[in-house]
Amino acid sequence: MRAIPLGGFVGFPDDDPDSTIPPNDPNLLKNRPVLDRAIVISAGVIANLIFAYLVFVAQFSTIGIPEKFDYQAGVVVPEIISQQSPAAQAGIQAGDIIVAVNDQPLGASQDAVKSLMQTIRDNADNPVGLTVQRGDRQVDLSVTPRAGEDGIAKIGVQLAPNVAATQYRRPNGVFEVLRLAALQFQGMFMATVKGFVSLITNFSSMAGQVAGPVKIVEQGAGLVAANAGSLFPFTAIISINLAIINILPLPALDGGQLVFLLLEGLRGKPLPNRIQENVMQTGLVLLLGLGIFLIVRDTTQLAIFQRLFQ
Structure with missing residues (x-):
């Protein structure tokens, strides 16, 4: 079992019943x-x-060291938190790029995530139309945010800016x-x-x-x-x-x-x-x-x- 690299452990003579070291x-x-x-x-x-x-x-x-960044339109979905979340049920997948909300394009800036999150929070239990870029095609989906125990509406995904470093020094x-x-x-x-x-x-x-x-x-x-x-x-x-x-x-x-x-x-x-x-x-x-x-x-x-x- 120890030959399989599943992790490491440290053993001490204290725990070795065959150790010849005196207990004291x-x-x-x-x-x-x-x-x-x-x-x-x-x-x-x-x-x-x-x-x-x-x-x-x-x-x-x-x-x-990243020196220049290029913001692309939309918001990236790095991860679906749960397959029972509104996003998963609506068909959103990890790696999708949300490019529009209710037919309103999301800009190419660091504020795109804030704009999307605010729309989700303002529409608890109301369907929100999303246009998703998935590979070389666009998909129109509808997701209904649910309010959590904290009262904030969520769809159950992680969101990140659609940005990449284009120049390093x-x-x-x-x-x-x-x-x-x-x-x-x-x-x-x-x-x-x-x-x-x-x-x-x-x-x-x-x-x-x-x-x-x-x-x-x-x-x-x-x-x-x-x-x-x-x-x-x-x-x-x-x-x-x-x-x-x-x-x-x-x-x-x-x-x-x-x-x-x-x-x-x-x-x-x-x-x-x-x-x-x-x-x-x-x-x-x-x-x-x-x-x-x-x-x-x-x-x-x-x-x-x-x-x-x-």
Whole structure:
């Protein structure tokens, strides 16, 4: 199983029943001070964040720094959040470009997304006519926005400006690369944190956006087909998401072990091993169950499966 590159893990002699190291050896992880153990447990999270930053460094170093942007008419639909959303039911697909709303063309500017979103919000439970560019043909669709629990009408898609960098320049030295990579990393990290906060505070309406490995691969393939350069930020955001997920105070994750260490520091002694093992095993079962659920759900929502059952 370890030969299959499904992820990484770290094993310590503490967990090896065949280890010949004496149980009281001061260099065993369980015998190290709380701070030492916290640093070791946090190493994976720190590595994920460093890797995401280095991805941006590689992006600016190889592709260059975008200097000119070309806005095209319309708004891009990078992702359909749920196959039960109004957009999916109306026939909107990931990769579509919405070029007109109610027969009114969307301009070629960064304000096109705001204009479309405002029209959707103003038409809760009212049909909205959309003209969609799909490949080399245009399709006329009608979608009826639904108001969420927050009262805001939505159609269940992600929207992005129809823009692409048309000219790049070479960076003015390594320090510019490091600075721009830091700014890009900071922006993406903060956006990801806000996304997790929204998921926790408004789980019922945001749960559909949680994706598993199948959905991630599908999105990555779509991005590479459209623009191979977009694979850099896509890779970085996956790494940032892994870091944030792992640091959450949930059983079987690094954050859960850090909680045990915090309790140990406050109590002056660790929790009984039986309690820790029961909590970790329960958390592991729940996480595996969630993973299986996401894989099944995302697989059945693939376009090829949707066509089979139509």
